[in-house]
Amino acid sequence: MPNIYTIIQNSFKKVGGETVKKPKKFLRGVAMVLSLAMTLGLVAGCGTKTATPQPAATDKPYAGTQLRVVFANHPWADAIKAQLPEFEQKTGIKVNLENFFEDQLTTKLTVELTSGTTTIDAMMFRPLQEGKLFAKNGWLNDLTTQSQKDKAWDISDFNKGAIGTVTMDNKLYGVPIVTEREILYYRKDILTQNNIAVPKTLDELLAAAKKVNDPSKKLYGFVARGKLSPAVTQLSSFLYSMGGDFAKDGKATVNTPEAIKAYQTYGDLQRLYGPPGTLNMAWPEAFAVFQQGQAAFLTDADSLYTNLTDPKKSTVSDKVGFAPFPAGSAGSKPYNITSWALALNAKSKNQDATWEFIKWATSKEQVLKMQQAGNPGARESVWNNPEGLKNFPAEYAATVKESMKTSVDHDRPLVINIGPARDAVGGPIQAAIQGKDVKAAADTANAAFQAILDKEK
Template sequence: MFTTPHTRRVVAGLAAAGAVVLALTGCAGGSGGDDAPVSEITVVAANSPWVEGVKTLATKYKDETGITVNIEAYGNEQLNDNYKVKLNASSADFDVMAFQVQDVMREFSRNGWLADMTDYVASDAAWNWEDFQPAARDAVQLDGTVYGVPVMTERQIVYYRADLLQAAGMPVPETLDELESAVAALHDPDAGMYGIAMRGSRVPLVTQLSSFLYSYGADFQDADGNASVDTPEAVEAIEFYGDLLSNYGPPGVTNMGWVEASALFAQGKAAFYIDADSQAYTFLDASKSSVVDTVGFAQFPAGPAGSHFYNIVPQTVGINEFSTKKDAAWDFIKWVTNEENTTWLLANETVPGARQSAWADDAAVASFPAGLVDIVRDVADHGVGHDRPRLEQVAAAREIVGGPVITAIEGGDVAEAAASANSQFQDLLDSEK
């Protein structure tokens, strides 16, 4: 099984409101940038499997160092609201802060709320910053400045019905062309089987479009940060995504996010499903899935530019710029993200960390599906550290960028729609300069 019952309960509670404040004991002796001794630090984070694991590790941390770690855990929206209130007031009430990279890092760094951790991560060769997945390291940096250490990762993968492929005598698709052929062959709506299920709703689909863009040699923005959703490669990727859903997807696909699309696959009504690997636990839970014994996991197929899929960081840990205990905060971060503890979290709490060495440990990944482990072990040459446009106004950008895909699903002029979206997207980017 992919997750323990304990972890599934944690995942199910990610969006829970209310703060859970726990006084735990932990870490190595450190200072706040001067010689004053530190007796405690405070960590603020979202409810997550990582936080659950840290609660356990904190006792060991205290035994080693004697420093108390106070953990405040919130639902995601409440967490960000809490940050904005306190950081606007330059609060030093907390030291270590976990955050969602793609949602807030640009805003928080521009406001001067995140400490520069570049020197910290390079300061200890034994801790080994290079052991972290390249895409994950890239994700926590802006203009060469490191703002955090990645503690959880997530990738786009292909879920497929192994029994259907086997019955049809078809191999698991390794290219997008092979994927389309397999989807078409297994599409049988009269029998209640659709070739593929994916997000088709305008905003939710943008993150899943990303890997198609990358594998066609495109991206939301070019190397200079300018809008690039109207390039020939981007238009081809958008058309491919739209055609898959238009020709082989379920009815009403433009109203589907991950909840609706994944439910179809879990009910055995789709041959393929492409989305984040964090959803694997759903399909392996007999109480929620009819495909427990037939689901397979495959790497995102290669397009004209190869297989390139998002490998994002849904949670990273950084340091509050206003903390008076930055060195002690780093001591804790370094300890909890070292190889030993990252491997322990992977093995005992199924926390998908970013260290390559942890995923290489056969014992640590024993509870994960072999197919998924193979994908993560191979991620270094394929992973891209973002799954959406890179700017502060990311919600507005997703609304714009999703438009051409809807046009593709509905059979309209994709090139024209992409050109219009690109102009609007560029205006949004220019507004942040």
């Protein structure tokens, strides 16, 4: 069995006619160096780089620090990005921003934080989605003490409910940046043409959607999310307004008569009066149908409204109406939650500089600017300030303020293992949209959800 070495040697014999001493040695040397280099390369690939901290100046103590900040694709992130130069100039900190679509963001953060990354400094996260898991895993820094120190920044100015969502076991794990509630979007022109009043109850919504639904003209009565997991949060307001909830005292309650009625209503609206394909729709797809002028009603989060009123994105930007979530048998009970918060990676090497960044991004001035850019925030002083409302459409501001009164502080099951829980309680939505037996689907969902609840006790 000839080995590589003899093969190389032989090839030289063939080329040169006889074995030449120098090339043989030279070749062997090259081959050895190469093989050692590759070995080293493999081993070295497993190491990590470390950044060298810059010397501190007095007025700009963090000048020269580089922060790696991981954000979602969200209007808030776009708006704060535009403000970054101001922060960088003021502090000398360089902010490197990365954006991901929300599901990819969760995966990205989870994978990096699991590997104990020190390079992520600040991140956007969804307290109700991954907050419990992240905090339990020790990935988020406890901000309780430092948040109390800066009186000018003022933690007490934040809405109590909003702080509640980012607090776990009396520890603050993030600072709220975007809050949201479910509202009813409607097309003013279509309601006027058909002489319909803005629906105040879910029954009126069903009737109105039925009346305007005309698939032959590519106009559908209603559109909303129907995709398994994304639909769960928008179903929640239907559930609360019908008098139900996902769970009560550790017992799953998604097969109660109230819950089944909620599933049925949400499914019927889409099955009877919705466009084809809602089963595959998350918010971008559902909003696209409305943007194209193909739907009369849409129920979704109020924080996404600029997608419909921006003339660059929407063909119906001047015809969008806003109304509080229609009442069910238990009244109008939309969720009112902190959808996005900023957190500090517990393993970040730039703890203080990152905290400066978070404080800046959630300062009164920035929250006012963010809110003026259309991102409902969590600071009460901003909500009470006419300046903070001035860029919202008047009807929108009134709707949001009204929705804040009747609030439920969660929009999804309150569990650590949120992924399977959402997939479980979302099942009956898809059954209802397909016109399948909702009761049977709800029973299955309830059993599966109960198993998840039991596991976390």
